[in-house]
Every structure is written in C-alpha cells, then in structure tokens.
Amino acid sequence: VFLLWAFLSASGGEVLEARLEAENGEVRLDYRLLVPEGATRISFLAIEIAGSRAGEISAFEGDTPLEVELEERNDPELRGVVHPPRGASGERRLSFRYRVTGEAIPLLVLDLPCRVARAGTFSARVRLPEGTGLEGSFPSNVARGEDGAFVFDLPVVPRFLSLRAPPRRAGLRLSSLPGSFSGLFAAFGAIVLLYVLWMLWVERGERG
Amino acid sequence: VSGTLPVLVFGLYFAVVFAIGFWSMRRARDESEYWIAGGRLGWLLGGAAIAATHVSAGSFIGTIGVIYTAGWSFAWIVLSIPAAYWFLSAVLAPRFTRTRELTLSAFLESRYESRAARRLSAAIILVAIVVYLQAQIVAGGLIGNIVFGVPTGWSMVAFTFALLAYTAMGGLVAIVYNDFMQLVIMVLGVLLALPIALGQLGGADELFRQVNAVKPDAFGFGSLPPSRLLTMGLAFTLGTVATPEKLVRLYSMKDMRHLRRGSLLALVAATGINLVIFVIALATIVLFPALPTGDMAMPLVASAVLPPFLGALLLAAIAAAIMSTASALMLVAGSALARDLYGTVRKDATERERLLVARLGILVVGTAPLLLIGTGVGEGELVQFIVLLYTSLMASSFFVPVVVGVYWSRATKEGTLAAMTGGMLTCLLWKAFGSANIDPVLPGLLVSALLFVAVSLLTATPPESAFAPYRSKA
Numbered sequence: 001v002f003l004l005w006a007f008l009s010a011s012g013g014e015v016l017e018a019r020l021e022a023e024n025g026e027v028r029l030d031y032r033l034l035v036p037e038g039a040t041r042i043s044f045l046a047i048e049i050a051g052s053r054a055g056e057i058s059a060f061e062g063d064t065p066l067e068v069e070l071e072e073r074n075d076p077e078l079r080g081v082v083h084p085p086r087g088a089s090g091e092r093r094l095s096f097r098y099r100v101t102g103e104a105i106p107l108l109v110l111d112l113p114c115r116v117a118r119a120g121t122f123s124a125r126v127r128l129p130e131g132t133g134l135e136g137s138f139p140s141n142v143a144r145g146e147d148g149a150f151v152f153d154l155p156v157v158p159r160f161l162s163l164r165a166p167p168r169r170a171g172l173r174l175s176s177l178p179g180s181f182s183g184l185f186a187a188f189g190a191i192v193l194l195y196v197l198w199m200l201w202v203e204r205g206e207r208g
Numbered sequence: 209v210s211g212t213l214p215v216l217v218f219g220l221y222f223a224v225v226f227a228i229g230f231w232s233m234r235r236a237r238d239e240s241e242y243w244i245a246g247g248r249l250g251w252l253l254g255g256a257a258i259a260a261t262h263v264s265a266g267s268f269i270g271t272i273g274v275i276y277t278a279g280w281s282f283a284w285i286v287l288s289i290p291a292a293y294w295f296l297s298a299v300l301a302p303r304f305t306r307t308r309e310l311t312l313s314a315f316l317e318s319r320y321e322s323r324a325a326r327r328l329s330a331a332i333i334l335v336a337i338v339v340y341l342q343a344q345i346v347a348g349g350l351i352g353n354i355v356f357g358v359p360t361g362w363s364m365v366a367f368t369f370a371l372l373a374y375t376a377m378g379g380l381v382a383i384v385y386n387d388f389m390q391l392v393i394m395v396l397g398v399l400l401a402l403p404i405a406l407g408q409l410g411g412a413d414e415l416f417r418q419v420n421a422v423k424p425d426a427f428g429f430g431s432l433p434p435s436r437l438l439t440m441g442l443a444f445t446l447g448t449v450a451t452p453e454k455l456v457r458l459y460s461m462k463d464m465r466h467l468r469r470g471s472l473l474a475l476v477a478a479t480g481i482n483l484v485i486f487v488i489a490l491a492t493i494v495l496f497p498a499l500p501t502g503d504m505a506m507p508l509v510a511s512a513v514l515p516p517f518l519g520a521l522l523l524a525a526i527a528a529a530i531m532s533t534a535s536a537l538m539l540v541a542g543s544a545l546a547r548d549l550y551g552t553v554r555k556d557a558t559e560r561e562r563l564l565v566a567r568l569g570i571l572v573v574g575t576a577p578l579l580l581i582g583t584g585v586g587e588g589e590l591v592q593f594i595v596l597l598y599t600s601l602m603a604s605s606f607f608v609p610v611v612v613g614v615y616w617s618r619a620t621k622e623g624t625l626a627a628m629t630g631g632m633l634t635c636l637l638w639k640a641f642g643s644a645n646i647d648p649v650l651p652g653l654l655v656s657a658l659l660f661v662a663v664s665l666l667t668a669t670p671p672e673s674a675f676a677p678y679r680s681k682a
Contacts, residue, residue, distance in 0.1 A: 015498065045421075045422060045497075047418055047421055047422065047494070049409070049410070049418075050410055075421060077421045077422075109497045109498070110498075112498065113498040113499075113500060114498050114499070114500055115500055116500055117499065117500050117501075117504055138408045138495070138512075138513065139512035139513070140512060140513060140514060140515055140516075140519070141511060141512055141516075154512055155504075155508075156496055156498070156499055156500070156504070156508065157496075157497065157498065158495060158496060158497075158512070159422070159494055159495055159496065159497055162408070177416065178280070178416060178420075178427040179427075180280055180281070180284075180427045180428075180429075181280060181416070181427060184280075184283055184284055184286070184287075184483075185483065187287060188286070188287065188290070188479055188483065191287065191290040191291075191294075192290070192472075192475070192476060195290065195293075195294055195472055195475065196472065198294070198298065199297075199468050199469070199472060202298075202468065203465065203468075206465075
C-alpha cells in the first residue's frame with residue numbers, strides 16, 4: 001500500500017481543481033493540474049453509468065486543441081490518453097469537451113491523484129431542461145443556483161454526476177459474483193455454523 | 209452533510225451518551241462495579257459490548273481505506289474475528305476466568321506471583337494505548353470537521369473531552385450500556401447506507417462490473433503480498449485474544465454459558481458490520497477515484513452519497529464505533545495507572561483514593577494522544593495501520609504469557625518478564641527496521657515464545673500455589 005502511495009507521489013502529477021458545466025448533453029470539464037515532468041501522455045477513464053456514455057471527445061489547452069487517442073475495446077468503459085504540448089510540465093489547464101448520451105454525466109477522470117481534499121476541489125453546474133425537477137442525485141449534497149442550475153461542490157473529483165434517483169430495488173439484482181467475494185461470505189457462514197454446533201456440543205456435555 | 213439536521217442527530221446522540229454516563233456514575237458503588245460491571249453481564253449486553261469495542265475507527269475509517277487502496281484481498285482478514293472469538297471462548301476463557309481479577313496486569317501478578325510482571329505489563333499497556341487512542345482521535349476529529357465544520361484540530365480536542373467525560377464518570381457500567389446503544393447505531397448506519405451506495409451505481413451487478421473496470425486487480429491477491437496478508441491476519445487474531453480491553457470483558461461476563469453466547473453475538477455482529485463496510489468500500493472505489501487518502505472514503509459516503517439524515521446517522525455510527533473503543537481503552541489505561549501502578553506503590557490506598565486516581569489517570573492518558581498529534585507523531589499513517597501496530601504490540605507482549613500461562617505449570621515469573629519485554633521490543637524494532645512484507649507480530653511472537661520457554665526452564669520451578677487455580681479439573 002505504501003509503495004503504491006509512494007509511486008503515486010513520485011510520479012509528481014496531481015489534480016488541483018476541476019470544474020464542470022453541463023447542459024443538454026454537452027459537457028465541458030476544466031482541470032487545473034500539475035503535469036508530471038517529461039509527461040507525453042495523460043490517461044483518462046470514463047465509465048458507463050445508468051446507460052450514459054461519453055463520446056465526441058475533444059481536449060484543449062486554452063484555445064489550442066490537443067491530441068486525444070481512444071482505446072478500441074469491447075467493454076462499455078471509455079479509455080484514452082490526451083497528449084499535453086511537448087515540454088509541458090508544472091501547473092497547466094486542460095479542458096475536455098464531450099457529449100453524454102443519457103441522464104447521468106460520466107466524468108473523464110484523469111489517472112492522477114487529488115493530493116489534497118478541500119472544499120472546492122471539484123465543482124459543477126448542471127442545467128436540466130425547463131420543467132425537469134430533481135429526483136435524487138449523486139453526489140447527494142446538491143444545491144440550486146440562482147440561475148436554476150444544480151450546483152455540486154466536493155472535496156474530491158467524483159466518477160460521475162447523476163440527477164436521477166437510482167432505480168428502485170436495483171441493489172437486489174445479483175447474477176454473478178467474483179469468486180473471492182462470494183468465497184469470503186461462504187466461509188463466514190460456515191464458521192458461524194461450526195461455532196453454533198460447537199457451542200451446542202459443549203453445553204450438552206455440561207448438562208451431563 | 210451540513211445544516212441543522214446532522215447537528216440535531218449528533219446532539220441527541222451525545223445527550224444519551226452523557227445521560228448513561230451520569231446514571232452509571234451514581235450506580236458504580238465499588239471498584240468491581242466500576243472496572244468489570246460487577247462481573248454480572250449476560251450474553252446480550254456483554255456480547256454487544258465486546259462487538260462494539262471490537263468495531264472501531266479501524267473498521268469504519270481504516271479498513272475501508274485499505275480496501276479502497278489495496279482491493280478486496282484485505283477483506284479476508286475479517287476471518288480473524290471468528291477465529292479469535294472461538295479461541296477466546298474455547299481455549300482461553302475456561303481457565304482464564306477461574307480467578308476473577310479486575311485487570312490483565314492483576315491476572316499476571318496473580319498467575320506468576322510477581323508484582324514486577326504487573327507493573328511491567330501496566331507500563332506496556334499505557335504506552336500502547338496512547339498510540340491506539342491516537343488513531344481513534346484522529347478519526348474523531350475528521351468526523352467533527354465534517355459535521356460541525358470545526359477545524360480538525362479543535363474537533364479532535366472536543367471529541368477527546370467528550371470521551372473522557374463519560375468514561376471517567378461511569379466506568380464499565382457506562383461503557384457497556386453505551387456500547388449496546390452504539391452497536392445498534394452502527395448496525396443501522398451500515399445497513400441503511402449499503403443499499404443507497406449500491407443503488408447509486410445501479411445495483412450489485414453493476415458494482416462488480418464497475419469495480420473490475422476501474423480497478424481490474426481489485427479482486428485479485430496481487431496488491432498485498434501473501435506474507436503480509438497472512439501475518440496481518442495473525443496479528444488481528446492474536447491481538448483480539450490478547451488485548452487487555454477484550455480480556456477484561458471476559459471477567460465481566462456472568463458465567464461460561466453467557467460468555468460463549470456473548471462471543472457468538474460479538475463475532476456475528478463485528479464480522480457482519482465489517483463485511484457490509486467492505487462492500488461499501490468497493491462502491492467508493494467506483495464513486496470517488498483518486499482520493500488523497502483512503503481514510504476519507506467513509507466520511508465521503510456519509511456526506512456525498514447518503515441523504516442528509518442518513519448521512520448524519522452514518523457519521524453518528526462512525527463516532528459510536530470510535531467512542532466505544534476509545535472509552536474501553538481509556539478505562540484500561542485508568543485501571544493500569546490506578547490499580548497496577550499506583551495501587552502497588554501505595555498499598556494502603558483506599559478504594560476511594562484508587563478510583564480518584566483512576567479518573568485522573570483517564571484524563572491524563574486520554575489527553576496524551578493529543579500531544580502526540582500536536583507534535584506530528586504518526587502523521588499521514590492510514591488509521592488501520594496505527595490500529596494494526598497496537599494489535600501486534602499487544603499480541604507480541606501478552607499472548608504467550610496469558611494463553612500458555614494458563615496451560616503450562618512450569619512457566620515462571622522470570623520467563624514472563626522476558627517474554628513481555630522481548631516480544632514488545634522485537635515488535636517495535638521490526639516495525640522500525642524489518643521487512644514491510646511481514647507484520648511485526650510474527651517475529652515478536654516467536655521471540656516472546658522462545659524467551660518464555662527458555663527462561664522458564666532455566667529458572668527455578670514456581671510454587672505450586674501460582675498455577676493451582678488453572679490446573680485441569682480431573
């Protein structure tokens with residue numbers, strides 16, 4: 001664990017701040033970050049959430065377009081790299097523009113840590129179509145701005161934003177489990193059963 | 209989580225905690241009542257108290273942080289809980305509880321007929337508890353910061369004094385009743401948080417798919433070396449058996465039947481709470497990428513995943529977990545000072561004097577971690593690893609003298625002094641200079657066992673009276 005943290009620290013890059021604006025499926029995500037010394041590429045990942053995916057991605061530093069490469073994969077996640085300008089290092093600003101296809105907004109999450117968590121590290125303003133109300137959200141601490149936009153403020157960058165309540169009973173569906181996960185629960189159940197049997201056996205012996 | 213609702217939830221929670229503390233203070237008439245609740249606890253209250261003491265900041269803040277960072281492999285360590293409680297009930301307790309002492313150190317004095325063993329163990333316990341309390345107080349400060357917006361440093365100070373007040377007031381009676389309430393809050397908090405956290409991701413199926421997508425090695429065993437994982441499991445198992453706050457709980461139970469049933473309740477509750485927390489930890493891997501420290505994961509679930517009331521309830525559950533463990537530790541520290549150090553120096557001290565020293569001692573020991581935090585000791589350590597160090601230290605120092613001591617009549621006081629000293633020093637030296645892939649408990653335990661046996665065999669046979677209470681019943 002410590003080696004992992006040490007590696008992340010040594011890589012030198014970090015996200016300092018992220019701001020997101022979204023309206024009608026158009027998303028703009030601005031990062032302020034420390035680009036690692038000598039970095040020629042920064043990878044990112046956007047998950048598919050509630051059927052919503054990111055697409056038509058472009059990246060900029062100021063008005064200068066940056067090269068974006070997307071990985072061709074079969075899974076619904078979107079992985080790619082953005083190439084910062086040659087020799088870029090230290091504090092830089094990086095903007096992504098993309099479209100989302102559903103009601104949730106997956107973020108293009110950079111493969112860099114947020115070194116410090118403090119209020120305002122991530123903020124977002126999302127406008128819903130006229131007449132659309134809020135039905136639960138992630139993150140849950142959402143506020144309404146003066147212009148009617150929904151405003152989020154978090155000490156870290158989330159994986160996605162959602163302004164719809166999750167489907168009822170969604171948590172109960174289970175079709176497959178990783179072996180290591182189900183194995184642990186099965187082992188626990190077996191141990192409890194063995195303990196009860198042992199206890200009953202001892203108490204029977206005590207009664208004579 | 210902000211606004212008046214969380215403050216109201218926390219206000220109500222603290223009001224009940226203090227009411228129980230005040231009521232218990234009026235009830236605690238003598239030392240036995242204060243330290244071991246008169247030795248009359250049934251399986252429900254006693255088992256709940258053991259479970260609440262077991263589930264600490266280590267579970268609610270620390271474990272989730274390690275799983276967030278290293279993946280599911282760490283979750284397997286939870287099996288150390290049932291293993292430890294079976295060992296306590298089946299192997300140790302039947303002999304250990306034959307003499308009903310008030311502290312672990314008093315047991316060591318009685319078993320080895322050695323005042324030096326009592327003083328040395330009390331000193332080790334005091335030092336280790338200050339380290340452990342530090343982790344609980346850091347986590348408490350984090351919660352106070354989120355709920356009340358008070359800077360973390362001041363929040364730690366306020367949290368410490370709240371803890372000190374009810375522990376010093378009511379002793380174990382206050383702790384046991386508070387533990388019961390706190391366990392109920394913990395269970396409610398995690399059970400209500402789980403479906404909402406899963407729901408945010410679209411259900412359990414989606415959770416596993418997303419975790420595999422963002423952290424492909426999450427369910428593998430590659431992130432923690434097997435030697436580290438196994439020895440950490442050993443530390444938690446032996447540590448659960450040998451920590452003074454758990455051993456004293458054995459003395460507080462009415463009889464062996466209640467003890468076995470209480471242990472079953474404790475192992476089901478503590479393991480169950482941990483398992484639910486682990487699943488929430490998986491959700492945080494997806495919800496919050498790249499946290500600066502894994503210890504932030506659970507407070508973020510409370511503040512950014514749950515609606516305000518449930519968020520406040522979960523934070524109250526975390527506070528409950530921290531407080532139930534920290535208060536038990538403070539009580540043990542107070543007993544070490546009052547009975548095992550002061551009581552053995554001033555033999556003519558009255559019961560009233562010893563209780564006063566205990567209450568003052570709890571204040572002193574309880575504030576010491578604040579000084580450590582103020583000077584930056586342990587800064588940046590994941591909470592779980594501070595907890596682990598305490599557990600390893602206790603197992604290295606006390607497991608052999610306590611467990612082997614009730615089965616081996618040839619064990620001597622010199623052997624136990626050597627085992628405690630050698631085990632503790634080896635554990636600390638390994639932590640400072642040894643391989644990080646092996647937990648210090650393994651070398652600590654080996655050295656302790658070796659010294660215990662070798663020195664016992666090289667020194668004079670102990671008097672028959674020392675082992676008499678523990679001899680097998682024909």
